[in-house]
Amino acid sequence: MNLRRVKAIAKKEIIQVWRDPRSLMVVLLMPLMQMALLGYGVNLDIKHVPICVFDREGSQQSESLMKAFQASAYFNIVETERDYDSLKRAIDAGRCKMAVVIPPDFSQHLATRNSAEVQTILDATDDNTANIARGYAEAVVQTFSGNIEAQRLQSLGEPLPNPPAIAQYRVWFNEDLESRDFIIPGVVAIVLALVGAQLTSLTISREWERGTMEVLVSTPVTRSELMVGKIAPYVLIGMLDAAFCLAIAVFWFAAPFRGSVFTLFVTTLLFLIVVLGVGYFISASIRSQIGASQVALLVTMLPTTLLSGFAFPIDQMPRPVQWVTYLVHSRYYMTILKAIFLKGSGLGDLVAPIAALTIYAIVIGILATRAFRKTLG
Amino acid sequence: MTSPAPASEIRIAADKLTKRFGDFIAVNAVSFEARAGEIIGFLGPNGAGKSTTIRILTGLLRPSGGKAIVAGFDVARSPERVREHIGYMSQKFSLYSDLSVMENLRFFGGVYGVKGARLEKRLKFAVGMAGLTDRTDALVADLSGGWKQRLALGCAVMHEPAILFLDEPTSGVDPASRRRFWDLIYSLAGEGVSVVITTHYMDEAEYCNRIALINAGKLVALGSPSELKRSAIHGEILLVEGDNPGAMLEALEGAPAVRDVAPFGSSLHIVVDDAARDRPAIEALLKQRELQWSRIEPIKPTLEDVFVQLVGGDRAKGAAAP
Secondary structure, three states: OOHHHHHHHHHHHHHHHHHOHHHHHHHHHHHHHHHHHHHHHOOOOOOOEEEEEEEOOOOHHHHHHHHHHHHOOOEEEEEEOOOHHHHHHHHHOOOOOEEEEEOOOHHHHHHHHOOOOOEEEEOOOOHHHHHHHHHHHHHHHHHHHHHHHHHHHHHHOOOOOOOOOOOOOOOOOOOOOOHHHHHHHHHHHHHHHHHHHHHHHOOOHHHHHHOHHHHHOOOOOOHHHHHHHHHHHHHHHHHHHHHHHHHHHHHHOOOOOOOOHHHHHHHHHHHHHHHHHHHHHHHHHOOOHHHHHHHHHHHHHHHHHHOOOOOOOHHHOOHHHHHHHOOOHHHHHHHHHHHHHHHOOOHHHHHHHHHHHHHHHHHHHHHHHHHOOOOOO | OOOOOOOOOEEEEEEEEEEEEOOEEEEEEEEEEEEOOOEEEEEOOOOOOHHHHHHHHOOOOOOOEEEEEEOOEEOOOOHHHHHOOEEEEOOOOOOOOOOEHHHHHHHHHHHOOOOHHHHHHHHHHHHHHHOOHHHOOOEHHHOOHHHHHHHHHHHHOOOOOOEEEEEOOOOOOOHHHHHHHHHHHHHHHHOOOEEEEEEOOHHHHOOOOEEEEEEOOEEEEEEOHHHHHHHHOOOEEEEEEEOOHHHHHHHHOOOOOOOEEEEEOOEEEEEEOOHHHHHHHHHHHHHHOOOOEEEEEEEOOOHHHHHHHHHOHHHHHHHHOO
């Protein structure tokens, strides 16, 4: 490898990016936009579920149960119904995800039988939201009945019973159970994977299309010199983008950062080399710019969003799909970033994903070098 | 400069070079040699296989058969060694338009591994040669055709190659710039550089030391312009100009004394054994058919005549088109 030749190529590449407003846009604006879109758009928390209530009794007891629902952060009473028909319409139209119906004999049963039923109707088109809403509804009703029981015992002058077993929770790493804290580092990984592949996906195909490659391949430049010279400038640019995105994650989205900047730097550098290598590989394999850019988007977008563990836990996936995720580079960086951000993990804790990324980098480097042919047609 | 080589040094030796694309034979057993300081012109119609031959010699295409030794190395086996000794200008303009004159030169200097004081010297030489000394910071996109072409040549010789391959370097360039370009080629050849140039301009071919006439992938003839004319044209040429060259052509074809006749623009070239002797017979024939001519006189054969003789009239038209 002749460093002079590598340097000549890298320098030329930097000048070209700098002078091309379109590629500058990709470099600087795309990561910002994606951070904003994904950072604000993706939210796995279920709060303020819109519900309607149909109080068929209108007693003091039923009122206070409704207040308990209203007071919960998980529900928003958006409508009060007078009959089943309007309740049905509210759910059909999607205005409410859940309906609470209090029967006409609610307080009477509470007083006489010490037990009464409340009906909840759930819109389970989104089963995940429905399931979670049901859990929250049970919790609200349970608290409500606990209070009534306590009042009853108090009025009888009896002591409150101790429940036989209580689970004590201690939540680690994401103490507030905020999905945002878990999502934002993942968003950084997705943005870097997408932008990185885009950055290098055009670098070879552009030269074929413009005709400059024909002379470049007639020079003594070797395939590996070309690859290193072409990727190196984008590593710098990519690190700049990474710093941008990580700063946005920490300072704007207030994601907790507990690890060391050094660990972050080393792992991000490694990941960038991998994604830029993937982009280069695509560029070297496909000689049209449009084609290369499309393929780069396709092969990074779907796997990084669906199979990297960003939103869907990998260990919940069917076995064969889990095997496929081993091929998704962002899966490793996703693990690394979440660990650095939330657990404060150091390089020593991250040996496995770092090793996986290193192997990935080597393999993609070999493939990318081979994919480029110094011959025409 | 290139290591002072004896004038007889063989820089390129192509032996039965063949390139097939599927069933199509683009280059068919082409053999030739080029020596130091020699300018070899590849002349032929579009699609004849000129560019394909150059691309094989520069290592851009693998030959399907035959062998080529360029600068002492087998092109198919060690293309990288060959590339250190060659400069190449492709048919399509291939500099970086978004880079300045100096940035392009420095880039090619870099990829050819030229460094230090030699690099500075070569940069000075190249901008001087291109006539761009005052415009080193201009973007290449803003240069006109002639400048771009000379700059591309400058980039191709940054590393003082022993061999220069120029694939239709003068297409789309004005005549004055073409002349200037040829002056540069002559001065490079004078310093010992072997130049292989493809063209379909007949007048340019006259500037070459030797011409390789290519048609349908085959090397039809190889020699200096005067050699080719001597060997290909048996007889003399009469030029006839008139109002109706089509009818004249019909009348003269197959006539006694006429060995061959071919249209050249609005006139005809007639090959005869002896121009002075056969002229009256031809005039009589035209009169008899009531065809008017404005001019009839003997001329010196051109390469176009050679081409017509060797390849045939229909093919030659494509080659003669500017």
